[in-house]
Amino acid sequence: MPPSVGKPKGPEPVIHVMPGEYYGVPPKTPLKKDAPLPPLPPKPPQPKPAPPPKPGAPQKKKVPVLLIVGIAFLVVIGVGGFFFLQSLKPKSPPQVAINVTPPTPLPPVNVAPPPPPPPLPPAPIRPGIDTDSDGLTDVEETTIYNSNPRNPDTDGDSFIDGNEVFHLYDPTRGANATLADSPAMQEFVNTDATVSLLMPKAWLERQTPHPSGFEFSIAPDGSSISLDFTTQEASEIAASDPASTFGPFTSKGGYEGLRSTDRRKVILDLPVIGVSVSYDLGSGRTIEFLRTFEMIVNSVRAL
Helix, strand or coil, rough: CCCCCCCCCCCCCCCCCCCCHHHHCCCCCCCCCCCCCCCCCCCCCCCCCCCCCCCCCCCCCCHHHHHHHHHHHHCCCHHHHHHHHHHHHCCCCCCCCCCCCCEEEEECCCCCCCCCCCCCCCCCCCECCCCCCCCCCCCHHHHHCCCCCCCCCCCCCCCCCCHHHHCEECCCCCCCCEEHHHHCCEEEEECCCCEEEEEEEHCCCCCCEECCCEEECCCCCCCEEEEEEEEECCHHHCCCCCCEEEEECCCCCCCCCECCCCCCEEEEEECCEEEEEEEEECCCCCCCCCHHHHHHHHHCCCC
């Protein structure tokens, strides 16, 4: 043992050692083998397990009393805590009523009403219907001359009806029959017996005298033929009517004068007197009697 390692204090341990002569020597007494175990008896048959018991009516589980008490305690604690927390919140100050002065209404402003819309322009003036294109409207043929509105040459004399009327001939009684002899016409003479002309008989029955002449109503729409007799010359009469434009004109009787561009006003200079013949449409917008108006102008004679 090295000198650095100290011996333990106390008695030394006893070590038993087998003598040398016993090493490798077989035992003198042979070992006895154990006797074989007897066979196990057969197992008894296992009894059949008993069937499980039939389920009966479910039994109500009993709620533990402590659980109910605990839940009730928690509810009480929760409600109490809610009200306690509500009591800790600062109270809102009371609402102070604010008196708001309503705005003073402005005085009403007088707004001028919008101007009325401009009147609609009148319907355009149009000529009357002339079915057979003979120069006479259907109204003229049926209400004045008794000619056929579907035959341009009613009497078959090779002259169309409108041309015959314009030249003072009767369109229903042959080539040489004049309107002066027609039962549909009548001669008109002015008060001073200085002028004569032809006028449909139906119109003469609707004449109205006025200070300077006569007016003849010719249709229900207010259309009329006006005759004015004056000592003025045609140029002076035309100057007093700035709404119309006039041009030179000579009637079939050989009298000179002026005629408006719409052909509905003629002023003739007769030797003794001036004659103005006008065709006024009134409220109507259809020119039904222009050829008859021209016939009247062409029939004017100085007496």
